[in-house]
Amino acid sequence: MESTDLRQYRWHEYADLTALQDAAVAAILDSAASAIQERGRFNLVLAGGESPRAIYRRLCSAPADWSLWHIYYGDERCMPPTQEELNSHMVEEAWLSHVPIPPVQIHTIPNGPRADKAAEAYAQTLRGAGYFDLTLLGLGSDGHTASLFPGNDWGMAPDSPDTLAIFNSPKRPPQRVSLSAARLNRSRRIIFLVSGESKHKAVARWRAGENIPARAIMGENGVDILVESTLLLPSKG
Numbered sequence: 001m002e003s004t005d006l007r008q009y010r011w012h013e014y015a016d017l018t019a020l021q022d023a024a025v026a027a028i029l030d031s032a033a034s035a036i037q038e039r040g041r042f043n044l045v046l047a048g049g050e051s052p053r054a055i056y057r058r059l060c061s062a063p064a065d066w067s068l069w070h071i072y073y074g075d076e077r078c079m080p081p082t083q084e085e086l087n088s089h090m091v092e093e094a095w096l097s098h099v100p101i102p103p104v105q106i107h108t109i110p111n112g113p114r115a116d117k118a119a120e121a122y123a124q125t126l127r128g129a130g131y132f133d134l135t136l137l138g139l140g141s142d143g144h145t146a147s148l149f150p151g152n153d154w155g156m157a158p159d160s161p162d163t164l165a166i167f168n169s170p171k172r173p174p175q176r177v178s179l180s181a182a183r184l185n186r187s188r189r190i191i192f193l194v195s196g197e198s199k200h201k202a203v204a205r206w207r208a209g210e211n212i213p214a215r216a217i218m219g220e221n222g223v224d225i226l227v228e229s230t231l232l233l234p235s236k237g
């Protein structure tokens with residue numbers, strides 16, 4: 001008998017990056033269309049990092065009713081607003097400054113100066129957000145996702161706060177804000193975008209069942225992982 005449990009990882013492999021990006025853009029637009037048809041708005045959580053940049057660029061010319069899109073972020077770095085390393089800076093540059101999403105519907109995470117204050121402020125913002133329709137996530141080479149890092153509390157308990165303040169990020173800068181795993185998991189659809197050779201080991205560890213931060217993520221409809229097929233091959237080194 002076929003399993004009806006949707007709470008599982010579904011790995012989708014793509015021979016090249018363009019095919020992966022095509023699939024991601026199609027999935028985002030498809031989620032937007034269903035959410036807007038069913039609930040009149042689209043709540044989207046964005047990943048930072050390098051992997052999604054080209055996907056965001058492609059969305060600039062997508063046919064969409066931008067007036068109904070509501071944008072949230074999965075994590076942010078605490079650093080001055082001019083810094084290019086901010087996730088919000090990358091997304092604005094690649095996509096959001098090119099489409100007419102009403103500014104009040106773009107909910108950036110305050111970028112500091114203190115992670116705990118910024119986390120508190122964003123928890124307030126999320127209070128009005130409800131369930132997310134789609135959450136996009138990346139995978140770091142150490143297995144982190146959003147800013148949930150190995151060795152830290154990932155906020156998996158159902159009563160975890162919606163946001164976590166991080167003071168010891170192993171990646172610059174040390175202070176960050178992340179949505180907790182519990183909050184990210186309150187998403188109708190969750191998609192990981194995984195590309196780049198540096199992710200090889202993290203992918204292997206994830207598939208071997210190791211307890212990396214990405215494993216804290218599981219929505220009621222499971223998790224789709226869009227991955228470059230080379231990352232599924234046995235490691236050479």
Ligand SMILES: O=C1O[C@H](COP(=O)(O)O)[C@@H](O)[C@H](O)[C@H]1O
Pocket residue numbers: 047048049050051052074075076087137138139140141144145146147171
């Ligand atoms: O630090 C971060 O890294 C992850 C992965 O980024 P990538 O550059 O390896 O794609 C990202 O998902 C997260 O938002 C970001 O803050």
